[in-house]
Amino acid sequence: MSEHLDSAILSSLQEIMGEEYPVLLDTFLADSEERVRLLREALGQSDAQALRQAAHSFKGSCSNMGAPLLAGLCRSLEEAGRRGQLDGCEAQLEHLERELAIVRIMFRSERQRFVIGRS
Amino acid sequence: MPELKGDKGFITVLLAEDGPADRMLLATLVARLGHRVLTAANGLEAVALFEQERPQLVLMDALMPVMDGFEAARRIKRLAGEELVPIIFLTSLSEGEALVQSIEAGGDDFLSKPYNPLILEAKIKAMNRLRRLQATVLEQRDLIARHNGHLLTEQRVAKAVFDKITHSGCLGAANIRYLQSPYALFNGDLLLAAYKPSGEMHVLLGDFTGHGLPAAIGAMPVADAFYSMTARGYSPSEILCELNAKLKRILPVGMFCCATLLSVDTQRRLLEVWNGGLPAGYLRRVADGHYVELASRHLPLGVLENDAFDTSCDVHPLAVGDRVLLLSDGVLEVSNATGETFGEERLRTLLRECDEPARLFAQIQNALADFHGEAHDDASMLEILVSDEPISALPMQEYGKSWLISSQDWSASFEFRAQTLKSFNPLPFLLQLLMEVRGLRPRSGELYTVLAELYSNALEHGVMGLNSALKQDAAGFSEYYRQRDQRLSELDAGFVRFHLQIVPNGEGGRLLLRVEDSGEGFAVAEELARQQSPTSLGGRGMRLICRLADECTWDEDGRGVSVEFCWNAGA
Amino acid sequence: MTISAQLSADGQELIISVEGRFDFSAHQDFRNAYERVDASPKRYRVDLSNANYLDSSALGMLLLLRDHAGGDNARISLVNCRPDVRKILAISNFEQLFEIA
Numbered sequence: 001m002s003e004h005l006d007s008a009i010l011s012s013l014q015e016i017m018g019e020e021y022p023v024l025l026d027t028f029l030a031d032s033e034e035r036v037r038l039l040r041e042a043l044g045q046s047d048a049q050a051l052r053q054a055a056h057s058f059k060g061s062c063s064n065m066g067a068p069l070l071a072g073l074c075r076s077l078e079e080a081g082r083r084g085q086l087d088g089c090e091a092q093l094e095h096l097e098r099e100l101a102i103v104r105i106m107f108r109s110e111r112q113r114f115v116i117g118r119s
Numbered sequence: 120m121p122e123l124k125g126d127k128g129f130i131t132v133l134l135a136e137d138g139p140a141d142r143m144l145l146a147t148l149v150a151r152l153g154h155r156v157l158t159a160a161n162g163l164e165a166v167a168l169f170e171q172e173r174p175q176l177v178l179m180d181a182l183m184p185v186m187d188g189f190e191a192a193r194r195i196k197r198l199a200g201e202e203l204v205p206i207i208f209l210t211s212l213s214e215g216e217a218l219v220q221s222i223e224a225g226g227d228d229f230l231s232k233p234y235n236p237l238i239l240e241a242k243i244k245a246m247n248r249l250r251r252l253q254a255t256v257l258e259q260r261d262l263i264a265r266h267n268g269h270l271l272t273e274q275r276v277a278k279a280v281f282d283k284i285t286h287s288g289c290l291g292a293a294n295i296r297y298l299q300s301p302y303a304l305f306n307g308d309l310l311l312a313a314y315k316p317s318g319e320m321h322v323l324l325g326d327f328t329g330h331g332l333p334a335a336i337g338a339m340p341v342a343d344a345f346y347s348m349t350a351r352g353y354s355p356s357e358i359l360c361e362l363n364a365k366l367k368r369i370l371p372v373g374m375f376c377c378a379t380l381l382s383v384d385t386q387r388r389l390l391e392v393w394n395g396g397l398p399a400g401y402l403r404r405v406a407d408g409h410y411v412e413l414a415s416r417h418l419p420l421g422v423l424e425n426d427a428f429d430t431s432c433d434v435h436p437l438a439v440g441d442r443v444l445l446l447s448d449g450v451l452e453v454s455n456a457t458g459e460t461f462g463e464e465r466l467r468t469l470l471r472e473c474d475e476p477a478r479l480f481a482q483i484q485n486a487l488a489d490f491h492g493e494a495h496d497d498a499s500m501l502e503i504l505v506s507d508e509p510i511s512a513l514p515m516q517e518y519g520k521s522w523l524i525s526s527q528d529w530s531a532s533f534e535f536r537a538q539t540l541k542s543f544n545p546l547p548f549l550l551q552l553l554m555e556v557r558g559l560r561p562r563s564g565e566l567y568t569v570l571a572e573l574y575s576n577a578l579e580h581g582v583m584g585l586n587s588a589l590k591q592d593a594a595g596f597s598e599y600y601r602q603r604d605q606r607l608s609e610l611d612a613g614f615v616r617f618h619l620q621i622v623p624n625g626e627g628g629r630l631l632l633r634v635e636d637s638g639e640g641f642a643v644a645e646e647l648a649r650q651q652s653p654t655s656l657g658g659r660g661m662r663l664i665c666r667l668a669d670e671c672t673w674d675e676d677g678r679g680v681s682v683e684f685c686w687n688a689g690a
Numbered sequence: 691m692t693i694s695a696q697l698s699a700d701g702q703e704l705i706i707s708v709e710g711r712f713d714f715s716a717h718q719d720f721r722n723a724y725e726r727v728d729a730s731p732k733r734y735r736v737d738l739s740n741a742n743y744l745d746s747s748a749l750g751m752l753l754l755l756r757d758h759a760g761g762d763n764a765r766i767s768l769v770n771c772r773p774d775v776r777k778i779l780a781i782s783n784f785e786q787l788f789e790i791a
Contacts, residue, residue, distance in 0.1 A: 009233060016236065017147055028140035053182050060232040061138045328746045372757040373750035377782065396782040415781045422753065
């Protein structure tokens with residue numbers, strides 16, 4: 001598919017979820033808004049521990065959803081939070097938001113494709 | 120959704136995960152495996168759901184808001200108690216610190232993201248196996264505990280019943296000391312003591328093969344036969360015959376009873392010993408401090424058929440102050456920390472070096488405790504001090520009602536001939552007959568002693584012509600009893616007659632008892648004079664008879680003797 | 691505790707060897723040693739050279755073997771007894787029932 005999404009994982013998710021596949025995609029997209037908000041908040045307050053936890057959780061979700069680049073960006077933030085070095089984090093978070101925007105578009109078209117394929 | 124029990128491998132799984140997408144994905148995966156899924160978004164919700172639904176397995180995210188997975192795992196493990204509720208942590212294997220933390224919180228396994236359906240299935244299966252194994256172990260443990268409880272209750276009851284029987288004996292007598300575990304019965308150890316009507320004490324120390332109920336089972340008939348036959352005045356040989364026959368009949372092949380039976384006769388100063396399979400007992404002579412070994416010379420009880428069974432006893436003279444010591448092999452097998460056993464040599468050294476015989480029993484007890492490191496309860500031991508104290512508690516037999524009770528005016532004669540004399544002891548029979556006369560009952564002991572003396576005189580010196588002079592020393596003593604056994608087994612002629620006559624006299628009465636034998640008789644006057652000698656060991660017990668009976672006359676030719684017992688109304 | 695059984699070359703004698711402690715734990719194995727033999731030997735020999743302990747349940751097992759081998763007609767020898775073992779056999783007077791060598 002692309003470097004943004006792992007097609008093997010997506011087809012496995014589709015197989016597992018069946019009819020519920022679009023709901024899973026929607027759920028992830030809705031949740032990702034909340035995750036990014038938490039990341040922003042933590043960074044705004046320079047709370048390294050909160051940043052680390054939020055990044056860790058989001059990383060797990062991203063890897064489950066077959067978004068390796070997003071997961072990798074989460075890992076960098078988690079790592080920075082763990083070390084307490086928040087200097088380059090603002091740029092990284094922006095990078096993560098850009099990547100999420102791409103993934104969002106791709107998931108929407110994936111959702112479209114699935115619904116059309118089924119009807 | 121129907122409740123899926125664990126029997127087809129389907130269980131209820133609690134899933135605690137704060138990410139909604141991850142939760143949804145994992146819940147679907149688990150449900151597709153056939154399990155019922157409960158979901159929680161944080162640790163607190165998870166604990167509440169666990170309490171409510173008692174799921175069998177938990178999938179737990181480590182980092183969650185409100186309450187994290189570690190704390191939730193700790194609480195769930197506490198709630199689960201003894202039951203194994205496996206907790207699989209959902210975390211990345213790359214974080215060592217978090218892994219340690221989740222193990223400490225009670226985690227049983229890990230699952231890393233992204234989830235792999237095959238690995239998840241395998242892990243749930245493995246954990247479910249573990250869970251069932253633990254459940255089976257707990258079930259079996261509880262079952263064993265229940266059975267053990269039953270067993271202990273049964274043992275208590277059995278012991279209570281058995282104590283009633285054993286305590287009818289005279290183990291409490293002042294001259295007896297013994298050591299026995301309260302649950303010796305279930306080690307197969309048996310210790311019985313009782314007086315014969317004539318005052319001899321019978322003691323039986325038995326050790327059944329094996330342990331537990333099978334070992335205890337033979338004890339009951341043995342105790343029963345021992346007490347009833349001793350109370351009726353049967354001899355050690357007769358009791359042994361009965362015990363052996365009984366055990367041979369009821370015990371399976373391969374089970375038997377090692378035993379020592381003693382008859383301690385303080386009036387005639389005689390010890391009879393039969394030992395089949397127990398370690399040697401000891402007779403400590405007060406005169407010189409030497410020990411006579413009372414070694415096993417027979418097969419244990421319950422091995423041989425009665426026709427091959429040998430009941431012959433070793434006979435030893437006794438003196439006041441002598442001590443008899445019996446022990447079970449549990450005493451010699453007491454072991455120390457290195458597994459070494461106490462053994463016969465240590466016991467012998469102890470016996471040899473003991474300069475204070477009154478403390479011998481306690482010294483052995485202490486030595487065993489020192490050797491073992493603590494009190495040992497699988498050993499039985501008994502000591503009898505030969506004393507001339509009068510016996511306080513002779514057994515009172517139960518007498519039923521019969522025609523003779525009110526009848527006090529009768530006579531009877533018996534003639535016992537060779538074939539009968541060889542195998543039958545008429546004394547219990549005669550005593551039982553005479554005990555029908557109420558007035559004679561308080562004197563049962565004296566009456567039995569006199570009967571026994573008269574009978575053994577008639578049989579041994581009269582019918583069999585044994586020379587009582589043999590019994591002047593210990594060696595002669597054994598020789599005398601050897602000859603007695605031999606001549607008795609070869610006996611083919613002769614008789615002993617008893618004439619009993621009850622004569623009423625106002626409210627009281629008299630027993631006229633006459634004993635005759637087929638022997639050559641003896642010089643009565645001479646023998647009476649000789650028995651005045653205080654050094655005489657054996658003899659015909661004539662002085663004893665004269666002392667106990669109210670009247671006593673020997674025929675001049677020594678072939679017959681008449682004695683008389685009187686009683687008054689109040690007796 | 692190990693128990694092994696071997697039939698003599700002519701099939702007339704079964705030799706049962708007992709190693710270690712000869713006590714209740716040997717019960718089933720000892721039984722198997724003479725019950726699970728296809729032949730019917732005329733004599734039995736129990737080799738106790740490597741038996742270092744013998745208790746009353748072992749005596750019971752010997753009686754069971756004796757019963758199996760024909761009771762009073764059984765021909766059983768107990769061989770190579772160590773002194774301790776021999777002593778226990780002597781106390782029980784088992785020489786009246788077995789040939790002890």
